[in-house]
Structure formats: structure tokens, C-alpha cells
Amino acid sequence: MTGDVDVRRIRNSxxxxxxGLVLGSWVGLLWGSLLFMPVGAGFGIAAASAMGGYIAVPLWGTFWGLTGLSGQRNKALRDLGIKVLPDDDPLTQRVGALAARLGLTTRPWVAIMPHNNAFAIGATRNSAMVVLGQPLINTLTDAELxxxxxxxxxxxxxxxxxxxxxxxxFQNALVWYFGFSRTLQRWVRWILTWMSEFLILAMSRRREYWADAVGAALTSKEDMISALEKLHHKPRLSSYERHHARLMIHGVDSSVFSTHPNFLQRKRALEKEKYLRFVKKPVVAEEVLAAPVTLPLVAEMAYVNSK
Known part of the structure; x- marks a missing residue:
């Protein structure tokens, strides 16, 4: 990687x-089958009863997951009324320069929206788009932006x-599969829907901490905290922002049902560098040797050598 911020250790495959999702769906299928097997039925019977789901759920989840992602950017352009900036726009160039510092080889698309928020969409790193709210551009300092x-x-x-x-x-695929049975639909679907929802929300909250760490590594933790604080004190989320909360930098952040940690949790994580320390690129010996030597240090070295 050629950038000056190291994201290799947090780059998730x-x-x-x-x-993990395939294995999790299989566990859910087996659990649902065991739960409603007749008394005395063996493990093998339960496993066999879920056999169709072992294939159908991963296929369904994978197909619709990738299909939905591939069309996400175009759907946003079509439905959300955002304005894509040209390649020579200063903000596009600015995003590209920061992307290069992360080692991204393709510069993301950049777009503007009227909401006081920001998000990123796209199926891959090579087809992503960063969407920034015009109010953020108007009110944040350069470092905060x-x-x-x-x-x-x-x-x-x-x-x-x-x-x-x-x-x-995958969550939708698993719930859809259990919908074929009235009994399973009534109980298993409800339980698995909430269990998987809590897991997805926890995953969403955790990824916000890592993204905050990247923003802080590119600027400073003080700038990241200041930007988050300004977002925190802005007006309540619009219906558009709440609908797309899982994509936004500032989303629903009040409980275990939240897509985001609250401001105090994010601030505390940044101050303690709980995630930031894994993103900062360590200073190598060559950089230390190349740093300018101050006059007081020269004098001190001369004094030590004279002793």
C-alpha cells in the first residue's frame, strides 16, 4: 500500500x-428444524428437513445481495436527486487526494445532496460514490470536512x-425461506428476524467506529470529534435520513436498536484511540532520521559528547 494511513489491518474480506453468513444461515435453519421436529425425531431428520434451505438461502442471499449492490449507485442517482460533480471539480479532486492516501487506486465518484449528512455507496471500491451534504460543506472547517x-x-x-x-x-433470504411453513412463519421467522437484526445493527455500529478512526487518521482525532459534535447538535434527522440511516455518518443512535453509536461513545473511542491506533501508520526509522534536528537538540548532543 502506498498511502500514509494503514487500513490493511482493518480491511474486511x-x-x-x-x-460467515452461509454458516450462520445453516445454523438458523437447523435450529428452526430441531425446534419444531416431532418428539423423538433425531438430529439427522432435522438436518434433512432443512436441506433445501442449505442451498436456497445462500443462493438467494448472494444473488440479491450482489444484484442490489451493483444497482445501488445508479438507483441513488435516479431516485435521490443528488448532483454528481465533474472530475475537475475541486471537491472531487480533494476526495481523490484523500483516497490516494488510503491506497485506493480508483477515485470515487463525488456527489452533493441537500441534507446535513454524508454517506458512501457502491458495490466495490472501484465503483463507489461519496455523497456529501451541502450544509456540511458550508459550515464545517476544511479539516472537519x-x-x-x-x-x-x-x-x-x-x-x-x-x-x-x-x-x-441473507437475513431476508432466511426469513423468506421459513415463510413457507405456517408454524415456522409464526415463531421462527419472528425470532430469527430479531436475532439477525440485532447482529446487523451491532455490525453497523462497530463499522462506524472504524470509519471514524480512518477519518481521524487522515486529519486528527480532534477534527473528527469536532465534526461529529457539529452533526450531533444539528436538527433532527429528516425522513430521508432516517430511511437511509444505516448509510449515513449521522444516523439513529439512541439504543441497541440503533444503526450508530451515540456521540459520547464515538468521542470516547476516538480520545482513547481504541480503534485509531490500528489505523495509524507507524513512523519508520528513516522518517525519524530524516526529521529536522532542532538547535536545542544539537546543543544537547554536543554537551553529551563532550562529557
Whole structure:
């Protein structure tokens, strides 16, 4: 990687996420079958009863997850009324420069929306788009805006959109499959829907911490905290923002049903560098040797050598 911020340790593999989702769906299918097997029925019978789901759920979840992601950017352009900036726009160039520092080889598309928020969408790092609210551009300092941009680029660099899209699609596929049985539909669907929803929301909250760390690494933790604080004290989320809360840098943040940690939790994580320390690129010996030597240090070295 050629950038000056190291995201390799937090770059999540969408393949490993997919494997985890497949295994999780199988566990859910087996659990549902065991729960409603007749008394005395063996484990093998329960496993056999879910056999069709072992194939159908992963296929359905994978197909619709990837299909939905591939059309997400075009759907946003068509339905949300956002304005895509040209390649030579200063803001596009600015996003591209920050992306290069993360080692992204393709500059994301950049778009503007009227809401006081920001998000990133796209199926892959090579087809992503960063959407910034015009109110953010008008009110944040340059460093704070860079922190917000860095946060969104963090989602891109760590494959967050693909992983979240697959997680949601697998959840829908599993619930859909159990819908064929009236009994399973009544109980298993309800239980699995809420269990999987809590897991997805926890995953969403955790990825916000990592994205905050990337934004702070590109600027400073003070700039990231300041930007988040300004977002926190803005007016309540619009219906549009609430509908797309899982994509936004500032979303629903009040409880375990939230897509985002609250401001105090994010601030505390940044201050303690709980996630930031994994993103900062360590200073190598060559950089230390190349740093300018101050006059007081020269004098001190001369004094030590004279002793």
C-alpha cells in the first residue's frame, strides 16, 4: 500500500463475511428444524428437513445481495436527486487526494445532496460514490470536512457496503425461506428476524467506529470529534435520513436498536484511540532520521559528547 494511513489491518474480506453468513444461515435453519421436529425425531431428520434451505438461502442471499449492490449507485442517482460533480471539480479532486492516501487506486465518484449528512455507496471500491451534504460543506472547517470525507472513504476501503448489503440480503433470504411453513412463519421467522437484526445493527455500529478512526487518521482525532459534535447538535434527522440511516455518518443512535453509536461513545473511542491506533501508520526509522534536528537538540548532543 502506498498511502500514509494503514487500513490493511482493518480491511474486511467480503468473502469471509459471506462464509460467515452461509454458516450462520445453516445454523438458523437447523435450529428452526430441531425446534419444531416431532418428539423423538433425531438430529439427522432435522438436518434433512432443512436441506433445501442449505442451498436456497445462500443462493438467494448472494444473488440479491450482489444484484442490489451493483444497482445501488445508479438507483441513488435516479431516485435521490443528488448532483454528481465533474472530475475537475475541486471537491472531487480533494476526495481523490484523500483516497490516494488510503491506497485506493480508483477515485470515487463525488456527489452533493441537500441534507446535513454524508454517506458512501457502491458495490466495490472501484465503483463507489461519496455523497456529501451541502450544509456540511458550508459550515464545517476544511479539516472537519476532510475528516467526514475520510470517514466515508473508510467505509469504502474496508468493504463495508458490500458486507452490510450481503448481511441484509441473507437475513431476508432466511426469513423468506421459513415463510413457507405456517408454524415456522409464526415463531421462527419472528425470532430469527430479531436475532439477525440485532447482529446487523451491532455490525453497523462497530463499522462506524472504524470509519471514524480512518477519518481521524487522515486529519486528527480532534477534527473528527469536532465534526461529529457539529452533526450531533444539528436538527433532527429528516425522513430521508432516517430511511437511509444505516448509510449515513449521522444516523439513529439512541439504543441497541440503533444503526450508530451515540456521540459520547464515538468521542470516547476516538480520545482513547481504541480503534485509531490500528489505523495509524507507524513512523519508520528513516522518517525519524530524516526529521529536522532542532538547535536545542544539537546543543544537547554536543554537551553529551563532550562529557
Amino acid at each position: 467480503s468473502f469471509l463475511t459471506w462464509v 476532510d475528516a467526514i470525507i475520510g470517514h466515508e472513504l473508510g467505509h469504502i476501503a474496508t468493504n463495508d457496503m458490500r458486507r452490510m448489503g450481503l448481511a441484509r440480503s
